[in-house]
Amino acid sequence: MATEILKCPVCKATFVGWHSDIRSQLSASLQSLFPAVLTLKRACDRSVVTEMYERCSGNGPFLLNKKLVERHSARWRGKVARYADHCNIYLEAASKGLITALPSFPEPPAMTIVPEYEWILAVYLQDVLQRLDFVKASITSTFGRILKMDATKKIVKKLQGRSKGTAEWCVNVGNEHGQVLMSVLTSRDGKVGLAKMVNGLMDRFAASRKQPPEVIYVDRDCCSGITKNMFHLWPQMHIRLDIWHFMRRIASGCNSEAPYVWNVHAEAL
Template structure:
């Protein structure tokens, strides 16, 4: 059955001739992928195992506006399907009245069939994800083109200053050299270069300049935030561990002792708040 914008319609799904007896359709992804792009676009629906959804209905979720969600699409489909079912029911009952003959008692007509229930918003969202995978190459091309255009920036706000290429008469590199410290400009250029290449390193993907490993606790790396000091266990001349290095910077306190101190301070704060509330209530 295919879910369209206004109604639902049934289609035939032949069984697999092998022993699995699983239903399959002629426009399933495994079959469509064998065709060229021109013929793939001729198939109107996105298939799941039991139901299918028309691409025109899923296109309602492609807009970049607020409230454009699967729940809104579900409400829209329920409204449209209900109106279409009522129209067809009225047409059916009106057609049955034409067969009535004066003086002849006819059996009452069969009631119109029940309206097919619209699938849930979760099913619509999962089907939209499947439809998005069919456009994955197009999405990659769009993302690459957006990242490639980052190097040409017309406006930029940085450190309370605003850059406008039209009014300043300078390029971004010239403006950064004049108005921004060298370190800040260098960091911005590194981010722009990585964005243009489509690479956005996260915290876990950062590597140490000394040992070329990930800067995580598992590889023996850490940072003491109050002093902004970093530590690499591999390149440490004293062969200290991360715990030993942090203990020295904390004045001989281990992590367990630091945790106990924090818990003790939090208990004192809670007691003070409770005492203040008791005084106010009394």
């Protein structure tokens, strides 16, 4: 790939023409025409990166790496077969006396090694960073009439490197269509860790002039008043316990021999 080197007259720093700092100054339509995601030593076609968009338990970077190896192997075998066919043409021509000097045929080059799945995941993360503004705009323009707030520890256990151990909970807020309105990582549980998230969510509805949600389903503190105090700008919103957590509490109360203190009123349903 040929490009030019640009120099900043202020800081005297130099950038190649395809650097992200240079391409980010272009419009979104022009940036979409760039056919690859570039790293330090390699480039990845965007058609490969788009296969990572629908990630699930059976579709990840490891499986994509295996598919790429199969595709590259099949294409390499086809090229080697065509190379052998062309060599046979010259051998037949030499046997028939059509050419006097028998040419020497070098061995075909070995197949280029496909990068490991770690590199594919790094490329996918770079593509996500390039689309970060669009992703933020899509999330912050999502609203709902019925909300669901739940916390999990499964996501924070996947953090590695410097981020490992810096978060305790991942709190997600979704609507009745299964869309995510907000997702945050907190270092503690309770009102202190969620105050900024709740205030930001209420400010989003207010800035967009949207009606507050009618009901929100939570996994705890539906009757103690803690959640209601957090959403103080939405006094008309009903707070209910999620049915899945309600069934788990029923099972715990029916199966445990220890005394179980019910903290759920009938209106929680």
